[in-house]
Amino acid sequence: MKNIIYRVYNSKNKYQASYSSKLKGSKEWAISCADLTKGKVYEVNIVDRGLSESSKLIYSSENAN
Secondary structure (H helix, E strand, O other): OOEEEEEEEOOOOOEEEEEEOOOOOHHHHHHHHHHHHOOEEEEEEEOHHHOEEEEEEEEEHHHOO
16 A cells, blocks of 8 residues: 655755645645755655655755745
């Protein structure tokens, strides 16, 4: 079973938080958190036992307007 989470890292690439895509508004929460920490958001595909299958950068506060 695949599950998508939004994982937030701060400006020093330290983990901050993760938000499940199953929750309404979770992507926006992750982006808001990244803005506050001047960080980035990655969309991560999680497979069995919580292992990540793939990850892609979907937001960086450096590139925000």
